[in-house]
Amino acid sequence: MTILVTGAAGFIGMHVADRLLAQGHAVVGIDNMNDYYPVSLKRDRIAQLQAAHGRLFTFHELDFADLDALHAALADQVIEAIVHLGAQAGVRYSLINPHAYVRSNLAGHVNMLELARERRVRHLVYASSSSVYGGNDMLPFRVEDRADHPVSLYAATKRADELMSETYAHLFRIPMTGLRFFTVYGPWGRPDMAMWIFTAKILAGEPIPVFNHGRMQRDFTYIDDIVAGIVGCLDHPPADDGAIKAGGSRAPHRLYNIGNNRPEELMHLIAVLEDALGKKAAIDFQPMQPGDVHATYADISAISQDIGFAPTTGIESGVPRFVQWYRTYHAER
């Protein structure tokens, strides 16, 4: 197939493109290379894909919220499926720059829905987020649970994406799958996320900021497990048979959690990082941040049943792999 991957210069997008290309698919990547975090990392990810896969990988630097630019770039391009991972990510930044979220996650998402409709794609798989569960205290989070009390604008845009996608799947009978990712980490990860920030600060001998005085739990999910879930879903679009799908829709639209199904105490993550780095952390305890939630924990029974998803990497083995990549990446630059 020829598959459009948005956010291809991003953390998850790069890994998904890499896996699809390795399977022999042609991948058309899109990314606007915005400077939310260092653009050099995004350029390095694209260079890595180009070096590994040559002409099977085509890349367009463009903003998918700009419909004219999108149409112009893809005018002569066959597209059979879409993996839409491009978005303005990050909970805390949505308090600082809300319009970036409106542009990329709302207007940009609608453009992807329109593209899916115009091209009659076999399947649109798109990124949602565990943040849609908001301050829900019922753990684990199940796709059947209410997700209409978001506590950040980021979460609200992701929930809106799910609702708009369901509408398009219903109106135009296009198979779609929304995936609620739970705190993803691994090689080529994101510099704005805790694992990268903690690693950089521990190595520099600086104190690490730990919010809510360390009383936080996250369902950390290793990138290879996330990629297996995304690619597994892409291969199995929801049927348009009127049956109720995961998440409660009769349209060919479903929602899955993709997590590790194991919430970890933040302080345990720090201990595992200290072991992997061979260095103790200095901790700067801070209060809870607006927009944050205390705990995330994915119920993955729906995706396990439907596509046999089974995560294999816990933080004890995943964190050392991230640390090894982090050291090599910085040693080479």
Ligand code: NAD
């Ligand atoms: P990322 O920021 O590394 O990747 C997103 C990419 O999208 C970036 O490279 C960015 O430049 C690009 N982008 C943003 N707006 C764009 C636009 N208008 N046009 C073109 N490109 C644009 O983030 P990631 O961690 O790879 O996340 C991928 C997806 O998964 C996102 O939708 C994110 O919200 C979601 N998600 C990630 C996590 C996680 O833990 N990493 C958790 C939940 C959900």
